[in-house]
Amino acid sequence: MSARLRWRKFVSAFMLSMTGVCAVVAVCVLFFILGYLVYHGGTSISWNFFTRLPAPVGEPGGGMANAIVGSAKLLFLATLIGVPVGFFGAIYLAEFSGTATAFIVRYAADLLNGVPSIVIGIFAYSLAVLPFKHFSTFAGGFALGLMMIPITLRSTEEFLRSVPISLREGAMALGAGKWKTIATVIVPSAYRGILTTILLAFARVAGETAPLLFTALGNRFWSPGWSQPTASLPVAIYNYAISPYEDWHRQAWAAGLVLLALILIINIVARGILARSVSVSRS
Amino acid sequence: MATTTTIVPSGGPVAGSRSFLSRLRDGDEIARLITFLFAASVVLITALLVYELWQGSALPRHQFGLNFFRTSVWDPVFDQFGALPFIYGTLVTSAVALLIAVPLGIGAAIFLAELAPLRLSDTLEFFIDLLAAVPSVIYGLLGIFIVVPLMRNGIQPQLKQYLGFLPLFKGPAYGLGFLTAGVVLAIMIIPYIISVSREILLSVPRDQREAALALGSTRWESTWKVVVPFARTGIIGSVFLALARALGETMAVTMVIGNTPVISPSLLSPGDSIASVIASQFKEATGELYTQSLIELGLVLFLLTFILNGLARLMIVITSQRGSGTGLA
Numbered sequence: 001m002s003a004r005l006r007w008r009k010f011v012s013a014f015m016l017s018m019t020g021v022c023a024v025v026a027v028c029v030l031f032f033i034l035g036y037l038v039y040h041g042g043t044s045i046s047w048n049f050f051t052r053l054p055a056p057v058g059e060p061g062g063g064m065a066n067a068i069v070g071s072a073k074l075l076f077l078a079t080l081i082g083v084p085v086g087f088f089g090a091i092y093l094a095e096f097s098g099t100a101t102a103f104i105v106r107y108a109a110d111l112l113n114g115v116p117s118i119v120i121g122i123f124a125y126s127l128a129v130l131p132f133k134h135f136s137t138f139a140g141g142f143a144l145g146l147m148m149i150p151i152t153l154r155s156t157e158e159f160l161r162s163v164p165i166s167l168r169e170g171a172m173a174l175g176a177g178k179w180k181t182i183a184t185v186i187v188p189s190a191y192r193g194i195l196t197t198i199l200l201a202f203a204r205v206a207g208e209t210a211p212l213l214f215t216a217l218g219n220r221f222w223s224p225g226w227s228q229p230t231a232s233l234p235v236a237i238y239n240y241a242i243s244p245y246e247d248w249h250r251q252a253w254a255a256g257l258v259l260l261a262l263i264l265i266i267n268i269v270a271r272g273i274l275a276r277s278v279s280v281s282r283s
Numbered sequence: 284m285a286t287t288t289t290i291v292p293s294g295g296p297v298a299g300s301r302s303f304l305s306r307l308r309d310g311d312e313i314a315r316l317i318t319f320l321f322a323a324s325v326v327l328i329t330a331l332l333v334y335e336l337w338q339g340s341a342l343p344r345h346q347f348g349l350n351f352f353r354t355s356v357w358d359p360v361f362d363q364f365g366a367l368p369f370i371y372g373t374l375v376t377s378a379v380a381l382l383i384a385v386p387l388g389i390g391a392a393i394f395l396a397e398l399a400p401l402r403l404s405d406t407l408e409f410f411i412d413l414l415a416a417v418p419s420v421i422y423g424l425l426g427i428f429i430v431v432p433l434m435r436n437g438i439q440p441q442l443k444q445y446l447g448f449l450p451l452f453k454g455p456a457y458g459l460g461f462l463t464a465g466v467v468l469a470i471m472i473i474p475y476i477i478s479v480s481r482e483i484l485l486s487v488p489r490d491q492r493e494a495a496l497a498l499g500s501t502r503w504e505s506t507w508k509v510v511v512p513f514a515r516t517g518i519i520g521s522v523f524l525a526l527a528r529a530l531g532e533t534m535a536v537t538m539v540i541g542n543t544p545v546i547s548p549s550l551l552s553p554g555d556s557i558a559s560v561i562a563s564q565f566k567e568a569t570g571e572l573y574t575q576s577l578i579e580l581g582l583v584l585f586l587l588t589f590i591l592n593g594l595a596r597l598m599i600v601i602t603s604q605r606g607s608g609t610g611l612a
Contacts (some may be wrong), residue, residue: 022390116531207418
């Protein structure tokens with residue numbers, strides 16, 4: 001083996017192992033984040049965290065019950081806005097629309113998807129806060145719902161399109177109208193994909209903080225109804241983490257653990273649903 | 284959508300041959316109308332967003348004109364608003380992030396696409412997808428409590444000691460600042476670079492690799508001199524996509540950048556970025572001009588990400604078409 005060839009083989013082995021190192025480093029970050037959050041969050045979390053209101057500074061034993069309920073309300077509103085628009089819009093794109101219309105809608109959705117979340121916050125502020133002159137749960141839910149629309153729309157469309165043409169033809173040959181075909185054949189056969197899409201979109205907006213800062217604002221107390229400012233987990237994490245108090249930092253860790261656990265579990269479940277549908281259709 | 288010649292949706296012969304009334308009875312026309320309204324609302328919302336940003340920033344656009352981008356004084360008390368420090372901060376933090384994330388991300392993508400067995404590659408990709416799902420406020424939390432102390436006590440004193448002669452590493456080590464924000468951003472965008480680049484690399488036709496290997500190149504040479512150049516446009520696209528994310532990233536940056544509108548050549552200095560100034564000041568902004576100046580910053584951010592996203596998509600599409608066009612078929 002010549003010296004040059006030996007050198008080339010050495011370079012090859014070295015560089016390839018470096019790429020392996022890169023991959024290991026990237027994946028280790030996840031375990032580091034998880035480990036650190038579980039450690040710090042786990043030691044700070046308690047039953048009170050889920051049942052109590054925030055305590056005043058210096059008093060131990062407060063919780064974030066209002067932020068948990070607030071997040072649930074915001075996400076409920078977001079789903080109510082984001083899922084129907086995304087879902088029916090996707091049906092239009094996949095089943096009814098002509099090429100030109102579809103291009104415009106898809107372009108708009110991609111544009112909306114790329115808008116930084118803080119800009120969505122400004123938009124929701126000027127549409128849902130300014131006219132009513134006060135911050136509200138509704139405005140926060142609206143902002144999150146806007147973010148869900150393009151995610152739901154684009155991947156639901158993909159899943160609808162991947163339904164085999166033979167299924168459509170079968171339904172139409174049996175005399176079903178177009179709407180009947182969609183409602184009884186196409187959507188049911190793509191439902192796992194659609195469910196995954198909705199879950200992923202939900203998980204994505206569950207952690208969004210920036211759009212809530214000046215729409216849902218935050219609240220130290222319970223927020224009755226839909227028209228008052230409300231606390232939410234992500235905003236609470238932000239406010240508590242930048243505060244100078246040790247107690248609050250611990251609460252932020254606990255809230256971080258709860259939020260991340262929720263998001264990762266939804267992600268894993270969603271991917272599980274999709275993986276099962278793939279293996280079923282393969283067999 | 285339909286590539287075959289069979290009778291399928293989209294107003295084909297079936298739809299046309301029946302009378303309007305019978306279609307109405309089946310609900311087809313109603314369904315079409317309802318779903319159309321939803322699809323149209325997406326376009327409407329996007330148009331309204333652009334309109335609101337434009338309309339909402341009319342005051343500073345008329346008052347300052349282009350000076351908004353040239354001056355660096357941000358003084359709400361005297362109604363002086365110059366965006367330069369924030370634009371500077373956004374660009375510097377994103378540049379630091381790319382400098383770290385691009386080599387690491389592309390290296391990892393090469394490993395996943397070229398070396399790792401498919402099963403391992405898919406498993407690691409699963410973890411990397413989870414990493415991409417971690418919300419930015421969590422990165423901010425870890426940034427404040429891990430990266431900032433680490434920077435203040437460990438890395439920044441070292442940098443000052445050995446590279447302190449460079450203007451890049453002058454001044455006190457606060458921990459908060461451009462460098463820290465860049466590092467946190469890098470951690471956040473690496474998953475995006477890996478995911479997209481891996482897809483692109485996997486779409487490079489197999490014969491490209493085989494030809495290089497048959498000519499006697501080593502595994503690395505075939506990867507670096509044949510596969511990566513083939514996928515270059517797409518990889519650059521993935522970097523642009525990540526850059527667009529980094530520019531618009533709000534929470535994590537706001538929590539570690541120091542929130543001080545200064546332009547300093549030193550990476551150790553605290554600063555501010557477009558997204559983080561909106562996040563930290565919008566709520567408290569009093570007076571039309573102040574609020575509208577922040578909205579104009581939002582408009583700038585929107586335009587930046589809009590252009591980058593567009594370019595990125597174009598590049599990714601071009602590469603994957605090249606891959607399938609000359610593939611094994």
